[in-house]
Amino acid sequence: EVQLVESGGGLVQPGGSLRLSCAASGFTFSSYWMSWVRQAPGKGLEWVANIKQDGSEKYYVDSVKGRFTISRDNAKNSLYLQMNSLRAEDTAVYYCARDQRGFRESRLDYWGQGTLVTVSS
Amino acid sequence: DIQMTQSPSSLSASVGDRVTITCQASQDISNYLNWYQQKPGKAPKLLIYDASNLETGVPSRFSGSGSGTDFTFTISSLQPEDIATYYCQQYDNLPRYSTFGPGTKVDIK
Numbered sequence: 001e002v003q004l005v006e007s008g009g010g011l012v013q014p015g016g017s018l019r020l021s022c023a024a025s026g027f028t029f030s031s032y033w034m035s036w037v038r039q040a041p042g043k044g045l046e047w048v049a050n051i052k053q054d055g056s057e058k059y060y061v062d063s064v065k066g067r068f069t070i071s072r073d074n075a076k077n078s079l080y081l082q083m084n085s086l087r088a089e090d091t092a093v094y095y096c097a098r099d100q101r102g103f104r105e106s107r108l109d110y111w112g113q114g115t116l117v118t119v120s121s
Numbered sequence: 122d123i124q125m126t127q128s129p130s131s132l133s134a135s136v137g138d139r140v141t142i143t144c145q146a147s148q149d150i151s152n153y154l155n156w157y158q159q160k161p162g163k164a165p166k167l168l169i170y171d172a173s174n175l176e177t178g179v180p181s182r183f184s185g186s187g188s189g190t191d192f193t194f195t196i197s198s199l200q201p202e203d204i205a206t207y208y209c210q211q212y213d214n215l216p217r218y219s220t221f222g223p224g225t226k227v228d229i230k
Contacts, residue, residue, distance in 0.1 A: 035219070037165075045157075045165060045208055047219040059217050062122075095164055105171060106212040106219070107155050111164035 002026040002110045009115030022079040022096030030074040033099035038092035086119045125222035133230045140196040144209035
């Protein structure tokens with residue numbers, strides 16, 4: 001059974017940092033792109049970042065470029081999101097998702113339960 | 122950047138009704154479009170990929186169509202368990218970005 005379990009969320013002050021983790025199981029983690037998607041309270045979904053199987057390609061939404069870093073450790077079946085210079089508008093539930101990305105295809109077919117990040121003083 | 126719009130933003134329908142949601146891209150995205158269902162307090166769930174392909178295990182009352190800039194998502198016979206917000210999502214190939222539509226909230230009348 002595919003499972004994705006996020007952790008690391010919490011309350012952080014503006015300008016602070018937080019590192020989210022996503023533990024994957026039930027599939028060959030190293031064979032898949034992975035993504036982070038967030039959802040601000042009462043708002044819609046926003047794709048944040050994704051990373052290729054070997055970490056050689058990474059992409060970010062403009063609003064987090066230069067502040068967030070996506071990474072992965074295939075030996076530990078884990079995905080990470082390092083978030084620096086956090087702002088109030090980064091407050092959201094952060095989901096990790098498996099990305100069935102190939103040539104001319106992509107779909108987020110499994111999602112974690114999400115972890116809440118609150119940026120507030 | 123590609124922008125996605127959805128309409129309506131919300132709708133109310135009766136059990137058994139046919140429900141249609143539209144999604145429009147700001148430029149041609151071929152069939153690079155997926156649909157997700159999100160129930161309150163839950164993670165999104167993939168329903169349709171590549172505009173018209175039904176994800177494994179998803180009931181056949183859900184369907185999708187379209188290509189280019191205009192896409193449609195349909196529930197052929199609304200069921201009480203379909204109460205949720207539905208999102209379209211486009212993806213690029215290079216660069217490998219993605220964008221979600223603003224969502225459509227579906228309620229039972």
